[in-house]
Amino acid sequence: MNYSDNYNPIISDEDIFSAIEKEKDSIGYYNLTDQDTSLFKEYAQTVKQKYIVVVGIGGSTLGTSAIYDFLRHTKQLSKKLYFLESTDPLNIKFKLGRIDLSDTLFIVISKSGTTIETVSIFKYINSLVKIDNTNTLIITESDSKLNTYAQRNNLKTFEIPKNVGGRFSVFCAVGLVPLAIVGIDIDAILYGAKEISNSFFAKEQHYKKIINKARFFVENEHRYNINVLFSYAASMEGFNKWYIQLWGESLGKIDASGGHQGLTPMGITGPVDQHSFLQLIIEGKRDKTLTVIKVNDFRDDLTIPAITLEGLEELDYIDNLPFSKLINMQADATIEAINNLKDIPCDVITIDNVSEKSIGMLMYEYELLTSVCAKFMHINAYDQPGVEAGKIILKSKFNNK
Amino acid sequence: MNYSDNYNPIISDEDIFSAIEKEKDSIGYYNLTDQDTSLFKEYAQTVKQKYIVVVGIGGSTLGTSAIYDFLRHTKQLSKKLYFLESTDPLNIKFKLGRIDLSDTLFIVISKSGTTIETVSIFKYINSLVKIDNTNTLIITESDSKLNTYAQRNNLKTFEIPKNVGGRFSVFCAVGLVPLAIVGIDIDAILYGAKEISNSFFAKEQHYKKIINKARFFVENEHRYNINVLFSYAASMEGFNKWYIQLWGESLGKIDASGGHQGLTPMGITGPVDQHSFLQLIIEGKRDKTLTVIKVNDFRDDLTIPAITLEGLEELDYIDNLPFSKLINMQADATIEAINNLKDIPCDVITIDNVSEKSIGMLMYEYELLTSVCAKFMHINAYDQPGVEAGKIILKSKFNNK
Numbered sequence: 001m002n003y004s005d006n007y008n009p010i011i012s013d014e015d016i017f018s019a020i021e022k023e024k025d026s027i028g029y030y031n032l033t034d035q036d037t038s039l040f041k042e043y044a045q046t047v048k049q050k051y052i053v054v055v056g057i058g059g060s061t062l063g064t065s066a067i068y069d070f071l072r073h074t075k076q077l078s079k080k081l082y083f084l085e086s087t088d089p090l091n092i093k094f095k096l097g098r099i100d101l102s103d104t105l106f107i108v109i110s111k112s113g114t115t116i117e118t119v120s121i122f123k124y125i126n127s128l129v130k131i132d133n134t135n136t137l138i139i140t141e142s143d144s145k146l147n148t149y150a151q152r153n154n155l156k157t158f159e160i161p162k163n164v165g166g167r168f169s170v171f172c173a174v175g176l177v178p179l180a181i182v183g184i185d186i187d188a189i190l191y192g193a194k195e196i197s198n199s200f201f202a203k204e205q206h207y208k209k210i211i212n213k214a215r216f217f218v219e220n221e222h223r224y225n226i227n228v229l230f231s232y233a234a235s236m237e238g239f240n241k242w243y244i245q246l247w248g249e250s251l252g253k254i255d256a257s258g259g260h261q262g263l264t265p266m267g268i269t270g271p272v273d274q275h276s277f278l279q280l281i282i283e284g285k286r287d288k289t290l291t292v293i294k295v296n297d298f299r300d301d302l303t304i305p306a307i308t309l310e311g312l313e314e315l316d317y318i319d320n321l322p323f324s325k326l327i328n329m330q331a332d333a334t335i336e337a338i339n340n341l342k343d344i345p346c347d348v349i350t351i352d353n354v355s356e357k358s359i360g361m362l363m364y365e366y367e368l369l370t371s372v373c374a375k376f377m378h379i380n381a382y383d384q385p386g387v388e389a390g391k392i393i394l395k396s397k398f399n400n401k
Numbered sequence: 402m403n404y405s406d407n408y409n410p411i412i413s414d415e416d417i418f419s420a421i422e423k424e425k426d427s428i429g430y431y432n433l434t435d436q437d438t439s440l441f442k443e444y445a446q447t448v449k450q451k452y453i454v455v456v457g458i459g460g461s462t463l464g465t466s467a468i469y470d471f472l473r474h475t476k477q478l479s480k481k482l483y484f485l486e487s488t489d490p491l492n493i494k495f496k497l498g499r500i501d502l503s504d505t506l507f508i509v510i511s512k513s514g515t516t517i518e519t520v521s522i523f524k525y526i527n528s529l530v531k532i533d534n535t536n537t538l539i540i541t542e543s544d545s546k547l548n549t550y551a552q553r554n555n556l557k558t559f560e561i562p563k564n565v566g567g568r569f570s571v572f573c574a575v576g577l578v579p580l581a582i583v584g585i586d587i588d589a590i591l592y593g594a595k596e597i598s599n600s601f602f603a604k605e606q607h608y609k610k611i612i613n614k615a616r617f618f619v620e621n622e623h624r625y626n627i628n629v630l631f632s633y634a635a636s637m638e639g640f641n642k643w644y645i646q647l648w649g650e651s652l653g654k655i656d657a658s659g660g661h662q663g664l665t666p667m668g669i670t671g672p673v674d675q676h677s678f679l680q681l682i683i684e685g686k687r688d689k690t691l692t693v694i695k696v697n698d699f700r701d702d703l704t705i706p707a708i709t710l711e712g713l714e715e716l717d718y719i720d721n722l723p724f725s726k727l728i729n730m731q732a733d734a735t736i737e738a739i740n741n742l743k744d745i746p747c748d749v750i751t752i753d754n755v756s757e758k759s760i761g762m763l764m765y766e767y768e769l770l771t772s773v774c775a776k777f778m779h780i781n782a783y784d785q786p787g788v789e790a791g792k793i794i795l796k797s798k799f800n801n802k
Contacts, residue, residue, distance in 0.1 A: 057672070057673060057676050058673070058675075058676025058677055059676065062677070072495075073491040073492065073494070073495040074491060085673050086635040086670070086672065086673055086728075087672055087724050087727045087728045087731065088633075088634050088635040088636070088699075088724070088728055089699055089701040089702075089703035089723070089724035089725050089728075090474040090475060090634075090635070090636060090699060090701055090755065091474065091635035091636065092703060092724065093474070093701070093703060094473075094474040113713075114713065114715070114716060116716070116719065116727075117672055119710070119713060119716045119719070120705045120719055120722075120724070120727060122710070123705050123706055123708050123710065123719075123720075124703070124705060124706060124724075126706065126708045126710070127706040127708060145712050145713050145715065146712070146713065147712075148711075148712030148713075149710050149711055149712035149713050150712075151712075152711040152712055153711065166676075167677075221686075225626070225627075225686060225688050226626075226627065226665055232489075233489050233491075234486075234487040234489040234491070234492035235489065235491060235492065241677075244677060244678060245676070245677035245678070248677060248678045248680060248681035248685075249676075249677060249678075249680040249681065251681070251685075252680050252681025252682070252683075252684050252685030252686075253680075253684050253685070254684045260684060260685055260686045260687055261684075261685060261686060262681070262685040262686020262687075262688055263685075264627055264667070264681065264685070264686075264688070264689070266665070266667060269487075271458070271487065271488055271518055272458060272459070272486050272487055274459075274788060274791065275458050275459025275460065275567075275646070275650075275788075276459055276463070276568075276642075276645060276646035276649060276650060277645060277646070277649045277650075278787070278788050278791070279649060279650040279653050279654075279785045279787040279788050280649035280650065280652070280653025280663070280665060280666075280787075281653070281787075282653075282787030282788065282790070282791075283653050283654050283655045283661060283662075283786070283787035284649075284652075284653030284654070284661055284662060284663040284664075284665070285622075285626060285661045285662060285663020285665075286661055286663075287626050287663055287665070288665070298489070298490055298491060300490040300491055300494070301490075302490035302493060302494060302525070304521045304524050304525060305524055305525060305527065305528040307524050307527045307528060309520070309523070309524065309527070309550050310549075310550055310553040310554065311546050311547070311548075311549030311550035311551075311552075311553055312514075312515065312520060312546050312547065312549075312550050314515070314546065315515060315517070315520045317796075317799045317800075318517065318520070318521055318524075318799070319524075322490070323488050323489070323490035323493065323521070323525075324490050326488045326517075326521060327487075327488045327489055327490075329795060329798050329799075330488065330791075330795060332798070333791045333792070333794040333795035333798060334791050336791075336794045337790040337791040337794055340790065354491065384680045385684070386679070386680040386681075386682075386683030386684035387675060387676075387679050387680050387683065389683070389738040389741065390675065390679070390683075390731075390734045390735050390737075390738040391734075393734040393737050393738055394730060394731060394734035395718075397730050397733070397734060398718045398719070398730075399718075
């Protein structure tokens with residue numbers, strides 16, 4: 001007898017790495033860390049308006065909003081950033097009611113250029129103010145119809161590279177231009193992203209870390225179909241939302257054999273959700289992995305004062321503790337409680353501080369993790385064919401009007 | 402041969418109904434619809450401050466925040482409501498920085514009276530302002546240590562009934578007092594809740610509807626372990642968060658046979674999350690049920706103007722459409738796309754409008770649905786034993802300091 005086979009049950013780390021290397025030129029986000037940002041910064045310097053309103057939805061706003069939310073409590077930003085995303089009329093009116101339209105720069109962002117929410121809202125804005133080169137900036141693909149509109153009206157534009165998908169676009173003009181305008185250090189963001197990129201592609205620390213984590217998630221995807229991100233910082237709600245889009249839209253796909261793949265992202269924040277979702281993690285079905293994100297140094301010394309409240313003396317043990325220490329002790333207690341159970345997969349990411357570099361590192365790491373998971377799952381992380389049907393149905397409803 | 406058995410594979414609707422009826426006296430939330438609110442309204446009239454700051458977390462804030470967020474875009478409210486929930490120092494500073502402390506009423510809410518986040522933040526507030534009966538209100542259980550503190554300092558209090566759990570407390574003083582103070586019609590909220598209660602307990606429309614839905618969710622809980630709420634209104638983000646606590650903390654339990662039960666709540670909003678989570682619902686693993694919430698009448702006529710944008714003429718088909726109609730057409734297109742797939746369980750709830758009555762109805766319906774699911778699952782919906790371990794670990798970290 002003789003045997004021969006080509007079974008290769010294990011996808012090796014090297015297989016994954018090669019697959020990522022292979023797409024590094026065709027998938028644009030990988031190389032955004034090396035771009036020259038001088039044109040963005042030059043333009044940002046020229047903006048005099050106080051209010052910056054981004055008109056966009058999904059990938060055109062989530063990343064920018066994540067970074068802005070994360071950083072805006074740490075520094076005095078000179079300008080206020082708003083996002084008009086929803087077609088909910090009460091929401092549009094409420095947001096526009098809070099700003100001085102004559103002191104506003106509108107940044108209209110749409111990759112395809114024909115996003116119905118974005119164009120609807122922009123048409124409405126056209127009925128309120130005269131749009132011209134001084135109050136409007138367009139960010140879109142070079143050959144989109146929105147770009148044609150910009151050219152015909154001599155509006156300033158920045159380009160979204162064709163090979164950078166919406167949910168991977170935070171490090172191109174989509175995110176960097178609005179952030180530079182409000183006074184955020186975009187080079188430091190890219191510097192952080194670059195550090196992760198270098199580490200991964202040089203097969204240093206982040207190579208093993210990211211591939212191991214993705215391997216675990218994918219190999220256990222039927223057992224643990226929910227990936228919970230538990231961020232211990234109130235300012236990370238926006239990051240959680242960005243993660244939900246990145247993970248859900250990239251990995252929620254039909255694979256080559258027609259199977260419905262599934263890793264479902266969930267984002268919660270601590271300590272608030274200790275009083276909400278945590279009970280379900282601890283006692284509920286063992287269908288979740290948990291990633292806890294901590295901030296090592298909040299760079300803040302706000303402290304619980306040693307004031308005794310008569311009747312509540314038993315809580316005086318918290319006196320003189322900085323809040324930054326309390327929130328991290330709460331995170332550590334949660335992690336310890338989870339680890340004691342021994343049957344909930346949990347990893348912890350501790351970022352250095354609430355800074356541009358830290359959020360750049362974290363977001364780039366999650367982009368890489370998403371790409372690597374997709375390789376393990378044999379799916380395309382960069383398309384979203386599932387949402388087309390709804391768009392076609394919506395269009396047909398207009399035709400039948 | 403002869404056979405005999407006591408197999409009773411089907412829990413009948415009547416079994417569930419009897420179980421609910423039986424706990425109606427011991428579980429307090431059921432009867433909150435019948436309470437006299439005059440003391441709440443009387444007190445609300447006496448509040449002169451412009452800023453109302455609720456210090457609380459979890460069940461002490463989520464329901465209030467859900468209703469406030471839902472309604473505040475529809476009416477000119479005389480006062481502004483803030484919530485101090487997180488121990489994140491940057492968040493505490495940012496929020497307190499936006500208000501005039503000398504024109505603020507602090508409402509400290511804790512059922513147990515010793516919630517560490519709440520007491521920490523309240524201690525800090527004590528270092529900023531002199532706390533007295535004119536600027537502070539306490540809402541807690543009658544025999545809590547926070548109540549002792551209030552008595553010793555002659556502070557006004559409202560009581561949280563012992564048999565009303567935190568996440569079911571929105572219709573008692575916890576939610577109604579802050580909402581009445583900012584000018585929301587709390588009787589209309591209760592009127593809505595009462596309508597659902599009457600319908601359910603008289604075995605009318607909502608009896609069948611709620612029991613059928615709960616039965617489907619529980620019977621399929623291992624196949625569909627994720628319940629997604631897709632709310633087509635930007636103002637329902639707060640409601641989604643309230644739902645996540647209610648569902649997660651009530652149903653994430655170890656059952657009588659030691660099994661980990663699991664129905665995982667996820668909340669998203671439309672149309673924004675059409676550009677995020679929807680791809681995962683459509684093409685991802687078939688592990689989700691979907692409930693779409695629509696607002697029938699936004700009572701708003703904001704309309705897409707008939708302004709042609711040169712180059713973007715192909716989108717002129719949206720001209721003259723009210724945004725309120727567009728958002729509902731988007732919801733309908735999503736529902737149709739889902740239903741066309743035939744393998745994603747989906748139900749639609751259309752609330753009448755953005756009003757007190759509608760949100761009261763919706764929240765009470767979800768409370769009932771939660772209680773009914775728990776009956777099917779043979780679990781206690783009203784405790785949260787899973788979060789105790791983390792609290793004990795946290796306390797021990799202080800002892801070792």
